[in-house]
Amino acid sequence: MRSRLLALAASVALSGAADAATVMPLDRATILVGSPFDFKVEFEAKVKADEVRITVNGEDYRTALGAGTGFVEVETDKDGKELGSAVLLRGVRIAKPGRYTVEATAGNDRWSVTWEVFGTADAPKARNIIFLLGDGLSVAHRTAARLMAKGMTGGKANGRLAMDDLDRMAFIGTSATDAVATDSANTMSAYMTGHKTAVNALGVYADRTPASLDDPRVETFAEAVRRQTRKSVGLVVTSEIEDATPAAVVAHTRRRADKAEIVEMLFSVKPEVILGGGSAYFLPRAVPGSKRRDDKDFIALFREAGYALATDRDELQAIAGRDRLLGLFHPGNLDYALDRMQLKKGTVGKFPRQPGLVEMTRAALDSLSRNPDGFFLMVEGSCIDKASHPLDWERAVFDTIEFDQAVAVARQFQAAHPDTLVVVTGDHTHGMSVIGTINDDLPGDEMREKVGTYAAAGFPNYEDRDGDGYPDRVDVSRRLALFGTNGPDHYETFRPKLDGPFEPALKTQGGTYVANDKYKDVPGAVLVKGNIPKDEESGVHAVDDVVLQAAGPGAEGFKGYMEESDVYRVLADAFALGATRTVANSPAGQASAGEASAGKASAGKTPSK
Amino acid sequence: MAATSLVIDRRRLLTGAVPAAALLAARPARAAAASLTFEELYGTIGVLGLAFSDKVKALAGQEVAMRGFMAPPLKAEAAFFVLTAIPMALCPFCSSDADWPNDIVVVYLDRKQTFAPPATLIEVTGRLEVGSWTDPESGFVSLIRLTHGRFAVVGRL
Ligand SMILES: [Zn+2]
Numbered sequence: 001m002r003s004r005l006l007a008l009a010a011s012v013a014l015s016g017a018a019d020a021a022t023v024m025p026l027d028r029a030t031i032l033v034g035s036p037f038d039f040k041v042e043f044e045a046k047v048k049a050d051e052v053r054i055t056v057n058g059e060d061y062r063t064a065l066g067a068g069t070g071f072v073e074v075e076t077d078k079d080g081k082e083l084g085s086a087v088l089l090r091g092v093r094i095a096k097p098g099r100y101t102v103e104a105t106a107g108n109d110r111w112s113v114t115w116e117v118f119g120t121a122d123a124p125k126a127r128n129i130i131f132l133l134g135d136g137l138s139v140a141h142r143t144a145a146r147l148m149a150k151g152m153t154g155g156k157a158n159g160r161l162a163m164d165d166l167d168r169m170a171f172i173g174t175s176a177t178d179a180v181a182t183d184s185a186n187t188m189s190a191y192m193t194g195h196k197t198a199v200n201a202l203g204v205y206a207d208r209t210p211a212s213l214d215d216p217r218v219e220t221f222a223e224a225v226r227r228q229t230r231k232s233v234g235l236v237v238t239s240e241i242e243d244a245t246p247a248a249v250v251a252h253t254r255r256r257a258d259k260a261e262i263v264e265m266l267f268s269v270k271p272e273v274i275l276g277g278g279s280a281y282f283l284p285r286a287v288p289g290s291k292r293r294d295d296k297d298f299i300a301l302f303r304e305a306g307y308a309l310a311t312d313r314d315e316l317q318a319i320a321g322r323d324r325l326l327g328l329f330h331p332g333n334l335d336y337a338l339d340r341m342q343l344k345k346g347t348v349g350k351f352p353r354q355p356g357l358v359e360m361t362r363a364a365l366d367s368l369s370r371n372p373d374g375f376f377l378m379v380e381g382s383c384i385d386k387a388s389h390p391l392d393w394e395r396a397v398f399d400t401i402e403f404d405q406a407v408a409v410a411r412q413f414q415a416a417h418p419d420t421l422v423v424v425t426g427d428h429t430h431g432m433s434v435i436g437t438i439n440d441d442l443p444g445d446e447m448r449e450k451v452g453t454y455a456a457a458g459f460p461n462y463e464d465r466d467g468d469g470y471p472d473r474v475d476v477s478r479r480l481a482l483f484g485t486n487g488p489d490h491y492e493t494f495r496p497k498l499d500g501p502f503e504p505a506l507k508t509q510g511g512t513y514v515a516n517d518k519y520k521d522v523p524g525a526v527l528v529k530g531n532i533p534k535d536e537e538s539g540v541h542a543v544d545d546v547v548l549q550a551a552g553p554g555a556e557g558f559k560g561y562m563e564e565s566d567v568y569r570v571l572a573d574a575f576a577l578g579a580t581r582t583v584a585n586s587p588a589g590q591a592s593a594g595e596a597s598a599g600k601a602s603a604g605k606t607p608s609k
Numbered sequence: 610m611a612a613t614s615l616v617i618d619r620r621r622l623l624t625g626a627v628p629a630a631a632l633l634a635a636r637p638a639r640a641a642a643a644s645l646t647f648e649e650l651y652g653t654i655g656v657l658g659l660a661f662s663d664k665v666k667a668l669a670g671q672e673v674a675m676r677g678f679m680a681p682p683l684k685a686e687a688a689f690f691v692l693t694a695i696p697m698a699l700c701p702f703c704s705s706d707a708d709w710p711n712d713i714v715v716v717y718l719d720r721k722q723t724f725a726p727p728a729t730l731i732e733v734t735g736r737l738e739v740g741s742w743t744d745p746e747s748g749f750v751s752l753i754r755l756t757h758g759r760f761a762v763v764g765r766l
Contacts, residue, residue, distance in 0.1 A: 506727035
């Protein structure tokens with residue numbers, strides 16, 4: 001630590017001219033031993049190759065990292081302006097755990113960083129990991145879900161959420177390398193690589209060149225699982241399968257919007273189970289509804305690779321238990337749980353047979369659990385976040401209840417398979433709170449007079465007569481008062497949006513957003529002035545910590561305050577991904593041979609059973 | 610939807626609510642154009658793609674009029690814009706979270722017109738073009754377009 005501080009002081013003293021350099025992985029990076037990563041040094045000036053001196057713990061980098069010089073004479077920005085020289089080495093590895101100090105100098109340019117290369121247990125603690133992520137899942141979403149689904153009497157909850165019974169927990173810091181605020185790309189990327197990165201980035205450090213696909217890569221969790229084990233991998237989401245969270249399990253790009261390329265990366269990793277939305281990026285551009293700009297047909301490619309295809313819940317039932325599942329149930333994001341189950345708004349009319357997160361989780365577990373080597377399954381309650389952005393709190397809570405029911409499915413699986421680690425967390429939070437109730441029976445002309453605070457709040461009167469775990473309706477007379485801390489100009493209606501998802505603001509000519517007039521005439525609606533920049537169309541993510549909970553072998557690693565990148569370390573340890581062994585002991589070649597003899601497609605490393 | 614008639618549209622125009630050029634440009638073609646709605650675009654809608662309706666196939670290459678909403682373009686004045694069935698609350702051009710709905714129509718204007726305000730119903734007249742086409746400047750891929758388009762404001766939602 002001392003040497004790093006001295007180096008920092010030295011570089012600060014030198015700064016005055018453009019004489020700093022950036023080393024990636026960044027200072028304080030944590031790196032899984034043996035995992036491939038790209039090494040990059042960006043000098044802020046053009047330098048000569050023979051001026052460059054880089055050492056790793058005092059040893060020349062070419063020897064230490066076992067690669068060439070990787071010298072790039074000059075990098076340019078999008079307008080062709082020179083940015084300086086660089087050193088870029090792809091796919092280097094460090095074989096021994098320990099602290100590594102990297103010092104780079106070229107002329108006056110110098111920088112020093114220290115990495116921690118960590119090992120893991122030699123033997124895995126868990127056979128399976130089910131990692132369930134509620135996108136945007138905040139404490140208020142959970143509280144509201146419990147109150148809405150279970151009710152409360154005398155100040156005590158009438159029931160518990162599935163996530164309430166996970167026995168280990170940690171507070172998780174979600175910030176990005178470039179800001180305290182964050183998005184679902186860099187947050188899930190930190191969980192899935194052990195490296196924090198910049199907003200919008202997946203599986204890479206953000207470099208200075210304009211191309212989004214050339215940034216220095218780090219290994220994703222699915223890639224590490226493939227490299228070190230014969231376990232299966234599954235992704236289950238209610239968003240597009242190319243969306244930031246599922247993409248972070250497999251992808252490398254500076255720009256999460258590279259969705260067509262993310263499908264290609266998904267295809268190269270080939271998770272055995274892929275269930276969600278986003279078919280538009282699988283279709284060649286000539287097909288109406290396609291969002292690709294090329295002629296690649298990923299539906300056909302996945303089929304050729306041995307995947308069974310489902311496009312609705314009935315087809316999903318029909319292919320359940322097959323080795324490789326590709327379920328795409330919507331061209332974009334699936335509809336919100338509240339629309340799918342009760343209101344039939346959104347696009348439910350066009351896509352009436354979308355499965356829910358619970359059915360998809362069951363189908364995934366049914367398929368993945370046939371692998372005797374185990375599996376990694378990522379399940380995302382994607383639309384908690386998507387409803388929270390437009391301040392549509394009832395939809396966000398309904399999706400939270402659905403997410404919790406998927407947690408219950410994971411817990412049932414764990415009860416039967418105790419060698420399973422279950423992790424439940426969010427990737428970032430939203431600024432929302434439950435502050436009491438809204439009671440239509442309270443006196444007053446203005447809706448704000450009907451907001452019950454303190455003792456006047458009483459308890460909400462949602463009912464679940466059919467016992468499905470969801471309130472039978474959300475527009476009850478004494479409902480939760482859910483409010484956001486931030487947003488654009490919008491009309492507060494004090495009521496759930498029964499006619500379709502809330503669209504609080506619309507864009508104007510100047511690029512700013514104004515309150516959507518559509519809600520102006522809802523009885524009691526009041527104009528709420530925004531408190532964030534006028535070019536923001538919806539509420540934004542909060543910087544507040546996320547609460548992670550876990551149970552099962554390895555869960556004891558979660559405690560206190562942790563960065564998202566530290567969570568990766570617990571997952572890697574549970575699977576012993578740092579051990580020198582595994583695939584070498586059971587060659588992939590044997591696995592393929594086994595598959596072939598069993599008459600199955602052999603496009604990956606799925607074991608024969 | 611409080612869609613008003615063209616008569617009212619003209620009155621709005623006279624009061625200055627709409628650029629005069631918009632209506633003048635739109636007027637000559639209007640009589641000849643067949644009307645087409647968003648609901649009529651596709652015969653089948655599925656996860657594995659959409660299929661154009663028989664009406665769209667029959668009208669391809671002809672002058673049609675469609676009503677919808679102008680998605681916020683990248684620039685205040687543009688030669689093309691995206692026509693959507695409902696007003697866009699997000700801008701897919703600028704937000705990485707957002708994405709275009711499936712049923713969009715790209716409109717190429719003969720000359721640049723200023724942007725219509727949000728939640729303003731417009732009527733676009735142009736030649737219906739069907740089939741995949743990539744805009745050389747922006748790389749935007751469209752499957753159904755109105756070319757030589759003109760538009761006029763019909764009314765507020
Ligand atoms: Zn979000």
